[in-house]
Amino acid sequence: AQSVTQLDSHVSVSEGTPVLLRCNYSSSYSPSLFWYVQHPNKGLQLLLKYTSAATLVKGINGFEAEFKKSETSFHLTKPSAHMSDAAEYFCVVSKNNQGGKLIFGQGTELSVKP
Amino acid sequence: DAGVTQSPTHLIKTRGQQVTLRCSPKSGHDTVSWYQQALGQGPQFIFQYYEEEERQRGNFPDRFSGHQFPNYSSELNVNALLLGDSALYLCASSAVPYEQYFGPGTRLTVT
Numbered sequence A: 001a002q003s004v005t006q007l008d009s010h011v012s013v014s015e016g017t018p019v020l021l022r023c024n025y026s027s028s029y030s031p032s033l034f035w036y037v038q039h040p041n042k043g044l045q046l047l048l049k050y051t052s053a054a055t056l057v058k059g060i061n062g063f064e065a066e067f068k069k070s071e072t073s074f075h076l077t078k079p080s081a082h083m084s085d086a087a088e089y090f091c092v093v094s095k096n097n098q099g100g101k102l103i104f105g106q107g108t109e110l111s112v113k114p
Numbered sequence B: 001d002a003g004v005t006q007s008p009t010h011l012i013k014t015r016g017q018q019v020t021l022r023c024s025p026k027s028g029h030d031t032v033s034w035y036q037q038a039l040g041q042g043p044q045f046i047f048q049y050y051e052e053e054e055r056q057r058g059n060f061p062d063r064f065s066g067h068q069f070p071n072y073s074s075e076l077n078v079n080a081l082l083l084g085d086s087a088l089y090l091c092a093s094s095a096v097p098y099e100q101y102f103g104p105g106t107r108l109t110v111t
Helices: none
Strands: A002-006 A010-014 A019-021 A023-027 A031-038 A044-050 A056-058 A064-068 A073-078 A087-095 A108-113 B005-007 B010-013 B019-024 B031-037 B044-050 B053-057 B064-068 B074-078 B087-094 B106-110
Touching: A002 A087, A010 A019, A019 A108, A023 A031, A023 A087, A031 A064, A031 A073, A044 A056, A044 A064, A044 A073, A073 A087, B005 B087, B019 B087, B019 B106, B031 B074, B044 B064, B074 B087
Parallel strands: A010 A108, B010 B106
Antiparallel strands: A002 A023, A019 A073, A023 A073, A031 A044, A031 A087, A056 A064, A064 A073, A087 A108, B005 B019, B019 B074, B031 B044, B031 B087, B044 B053, B064 B074, B087 B106
């Protein structure tokens, strides 16, 4: 079985400060892990993915995430928040490289203050 | 490239009615997955279609059914609508085993 837990339902940061969105996963199989972003009234956009290659994954818009198997974590970070980063972020797990169903976390709402 | 498209954007139905939602995949993709996103929740997997067959199914009742056409487009049908079916329905396309690309969704309201 697979599951994802996003440890914060809401995170608020000031523009220009670092962002940390936390995610723990559980998987009986070698996992693929993803972060998706959803802006209001928009579809989901893939930020980055981990599929058993490098453990530090770089994505779009300056985001990156590190896969830590010993901690079963896949936290999302960005050095400096921008107002346009305000959105809902989802951590997602699936069976590695099989393209099957995605299992989503409950989401973390990121607010960015000026 | 038009990306994943879905229609309609919004619709309102009454309890007990039936609804059909449509999805056109991104060019070059042959696999379509459907997800239900209730308000304030993460999306939940309904099913996935590949080569016109249901390849995988989530924990949804038989009232939810689908179809994939030879051009890879897909439909999601929901019968005997319940108030709890009100949600954003998302379609994602992919070329297995690669990542899924999502459409903008169809907002279904059941009254």
